Amino acid sequence: MGIWDHVIAGVLAVFQSDPVLGVPLTILMVLGGFLLGITVGATPGLAGPMAMAISLPILISIFGFSNDALLPVLGFLIGIMKGATVGGAVPAILFNTPGTPDAYMTTLDGYPLAQKGEARKALRVAHFASASGDTFSDIVLVVCAPFLAIMVESYLDLPEKTALLILSLAFIASVIGGSVGKGIISMGLGLLAAMVATGEDFYPRLTMGQPSLSEGIPIAAAILGVLILGEVFKALEDIYLDDRSAKAQTGVNVQESKVEFLELRKLFPYIGRSAVIGTCIGALPGIGSTLAATLGYTTAKRRYAIKKSASDPEFGEGAPEGIAATEAANSSVSGANLIPVLSLGIPGNAAAVFLILAMDSIGGFNPGPSVFRLDGGIGDGALNPEMVMAFGLFTTMFVANGFNWTIGGIFMRVVGVMARIPKARLLPIVLLLTLTAIYVQETSMVAVWITIFCGFLGYIMRRVGMSPLPFVIAFILGGNLEATARQAFAATGADPFFLFNSPIALVFILLAIGVVIYSLRSTAR
Amino acid sequence: MKPGHSADIWLALFFLGFALILIFVWIPLDTGTGLVEKVRRKFVIGDALAPTVAAVAIALGAALGLLRPANGRALTRANVIWCACLLGLFTVSLVLMRYAGPLAAAWTESGYRPLRASLPWKYIGFLLGGTVMIGGLTGLTTRRLSLKDFAIGFAATLLIALAYDLPFDDLILPPNGDL
Numbered sequence: 001m002g003i004w005d006h007v008i009a010g011v012l013a014v015f016q017s018d019p020v021l022g023v024p025l026t027i028l029m030v031l032g033g034f035l036l037g038i039t040v041g042a043t044p045g046l047a048g049p050m051a052m053a054i055s056l057p058i059l060i061s062i063f064g065f066s067n068d069a070l071l072p073v074l075g076f077l078i079g080i081m082k083g084a085t086v087g088g089a090v091p092a093i094l095f096n097t098p099g100t101p102d103a104y105m106t107t108l109d110g111y112p113l114a115q116k117g118e119a120r121k122a123l124r125v126a127h128f129a130s131a132s133g134d135t136f137s138d139i140v141l142v143v144c145a146p147f148l149a150i151m152v153e154s155y156l157d158l159p160e161k162t163a164l165l166i167l168s169l170a171f172i173a174s175v176i177g178g179s180v181g182k183g184i185i186s187m188g189l190g191l192l193a194a195m196v197a198t199g200e201d202f203y204p205r206l207t208m209g210q211p212s213l214s215e216g217i218p219i220a221a222a223i224l225g226v227l228i229l230g231e232v233f234k235a236l237e238d239i240y241l242d243d244r245s246a247k248a249q250t251g252v253n254v255q256e257s258k259v260e261f262l263e264l265r266k267l268f269p270y271i272g273r274s275a276v277i278g279t280c281i282g283a284l285p286g287i288g289s290t291l292a293a294t295l296g297y298t299t300a301k302r303r304y305a306i307k308k309s310a311s312d313p314e315f316g317e318g319a320p321e322g323i324a325a326t327e328a329a330n331s332s333v334s335g336a337n338l339i340p341v342l343s344l345g346i347p348g349n350a351a352a353v354f355l356i357l358a359m360d361s362i363g364g365f366n367p368g369p370s371v372f373r374l375d376g377g378i379g380d381g382a383l384n385p386e387m388v389m390a391f392g393l394f395t396t397m398f399v400a401n402g403f404n405w406t407i408g409g410i411f412m413r414v415v416g417v418m419a420r421i422p423k424a425r426l427l428p429i430v431l432l433l434t435l436t437a438i439y440v441q442e443t444s445m446v447a448v449w450i451t452i453f454c455g456f457l458g459y460i461m462r463r464v465g466m467s468p469l470p471f472v473i474a475f476i477l478g479g480n481l482e483a484t485a486r487q488a489f490a491a492t493g494a495d496p497f498f499l500f501n502s503p504i505a506l507v508f509i510l511l512a513i514g515v516v517i518y519s520l521r522s523t524a525r
Numbered sequence: 526m527k528p529g530h531s532a533d534i535w536l537a538l539f540f541l542g543f544a545l546i547l548i549f550v551w552i553p554l555d556t557g558t559g560l561v562e563k564v565r566r567k568f569v570i571g572d573a574l575a576p577t578v579a580a581v582a583i584a585l586g587a588a589l590g591l592l593r594p595a596n597g598r599a600l601t602r603a604n605v606i607w608c609a610c611l612l613g614l615f616t617v618s619l620v621l622m623r624y625a626g627p628l629a630a631a632w633t634e635s636g637y638r639p640l641r642a643s644l645p646w647k648y649i650g651f652l653l654g655g656t657v658m659i660g661g662l663t664g665l666t667t668r669r670l671s672l673k674d675f676a677i678g679f680a681a682t683l684l685i686a687l688a689y690d691l692p693f694d695d696l697i698l699p700p701n702g703d704l
Contacts (some may be wrong), residue, residue: 240666
């Protein structure tokens with residue numbers, strides 16, 4: 001079976017899934033996730049990963065752990081991921097409050113434009129740029145991920161794969177946050193947490209004899225605790241310290257103001273540049289959409305200063321080009337960040353972490369280079385079910401883009417009301433929802449307490465300026481790193497220098513050291 | 526030393542100490558095998574190696590923090606008090622969640638366990654604990670306890686309970702899986 005057979009099978013898996021009310025189930029799930037994502041993105045204090053975290057146990061309860069569950073569940077999560085990016089612009093424009101961190105730069109021009117009575121125009125520009133950037137990024141994903149995976153599978157053996165994992169962790173620890181040292185500490189803590197009660201010996205290591213830890217730290221408890229609860233604790237304390245933000249937001253109304261095609265055409269160069277910037281940044285694990293938005297905005301600002309006419313507003317005073325550049329950049333991260341997930345099995349951001357968590361929980365799909373093997377099927381000439389699933393996943397992304405282009409803009413204008421919900425009321429409900437989601441998955445109060453403990457860890461990390469993302473990514477990759485290193489050590493005849501004997505592995509290790517040194521020098525500057 | 530650097534240096538010293546305790550005390554005492562083991566005349570990686578690598582990474586990060594301290598933020602007294610308040614609230618609400626049902630069923634002949642899947646018993650702990658958690662947390666955040674917040678907490682907890690319990694037979698609300 002060739003690559004096109006897999007592509008067609010993947011597309012059919014989406015469009016021929018069991019129909020509900022005459023519509024294929026997976027398509028319905030993508031739509032549901034997309035609408036939920038816009039709503040969540042439009043609600044300050046909530047974020048796409050929170051909705052993904054809470055939805056996952058419910059989705060698993062509905063669809064179970066079979067292979068048929070993968071596409072509907074992942075389709076829903078991808079819908080949330082894409083919808084939240086678009087939705088984040090709504091409160092940024094209407095209320096001067098970014099719905100998601102990466103929409104902060106959108107406030108700079110979106111809110112001034114809305115104050116001029118052109119909120120509808122600002123929303124349309126944001127939607128057009130966001131949908132364009134997202135679509136571009138998905139196309140790059142579909143083209144790049146399989147080739148990268150095939151290259152990795154062809155050229156990298158066990159020592160090289162171990163070195164690549166070390167390079168990825170070093171890169172993530174160095175580039176996230178403002179301090180390389182804290183990034184590495186966060187990564188080390190994540191690796192340590194992943195080692196609790198795992199290993200090959202009968203004795204569950206690092207459990208201090210506690211029976212409650214003898215099955216290890218539940219992956220959902222660690223991830224939801226550090227990423228979601230930690231953020232909720234911090235956001236609630238921020239409200240506690242500054243009572244004004246607890247109150248409902250007041251904003252501008254969405255008046256009628258049309259956007260002509262010529263006006264949109266003027267934005268194309270800005271959208272194009274930002275889409276390329278966002279896609280490149282998204283493809284690198286660990287660098288988030290906030291940096292993409294900032295870079296997209298500053299690059300556009302430089303071009304705008306040269307190209308603008310005297311009557312055009314400055315950046316920061318309601319220039320549509322500023323909104324377009326920011327939204328195209330942050331949206332184009334969402335597709336590209338699946339490149340390391342699908343080709344290497346390495347999550348690059350919080351949304352990708354939850355996609356991997358879903359794949360890991362349901363089973364039947366192990367993201368990584370083996371996904372795109374043509375000989376991965378059972379028997380000669382059989383389809384590789386994982387590759388079919390990957391192309392099904394790509395299809396759900398394009399379906400989500402289709403929804404974004406057609407109904408995304410209309411729905412964005414409807415959900416502006418979400419920003420009026422006070423965070424002080426909303427976040428405690430999110431917290432209980434998260435703890436309940438953990439309990440129904442683990443059926444143990446110990447897991448709830450572990451989640452709360454991880455929540456405090458995530459809170460403290462944020463307060464001392466240590467990013468929790470290296471912790472989470474190292475926690476996910478820790479088991480894989482140890483297993484690959486064990487196999488590589490055994491396969492090389494217990495060679496203690498197995499990471500340095502192969503030229504490719506050596507290059508990866510040198511790059512890992514290089515990225516740490518480079519990041520140290522740049523933060524010092 | 527620039528202002529703000531001392532927080533990072535203390536943090537780095539804490540993690541350096543933690544890493545040293547890990548390497549020299551915790552890992553040797555709490556792992557079944559060493560760094561490398563000989564199994565059937567072949568050397569294999571032991572269970573202690575990966576945690577040691579993690580500890581070395583923590584020590585390395587701490588050393589970099591000592592050499593290049595950033596303008597770090599320290600935990601303030603207010604942060605510690607906030608954590609203590611949260612911990613207290615979680616303890617109260619989770620204890621209520623855990624024991625309210627069995628306490629309410631204490632006067633029945635059978636006790637809580639046979640009743641834990643039936644109405645209204647299965648909701649008692651979750652509703653009480655959830656209401657206290659949401660209402661208390663909202664009150665703590667806004668610095669005033671109000672009946673309205675507890676009413677919202679009750680409504681939200683009830684909705685969550687129904688959302689999980691009504692459509693799915695196999696999902697168990699807290700704390701019924703432990704009892």
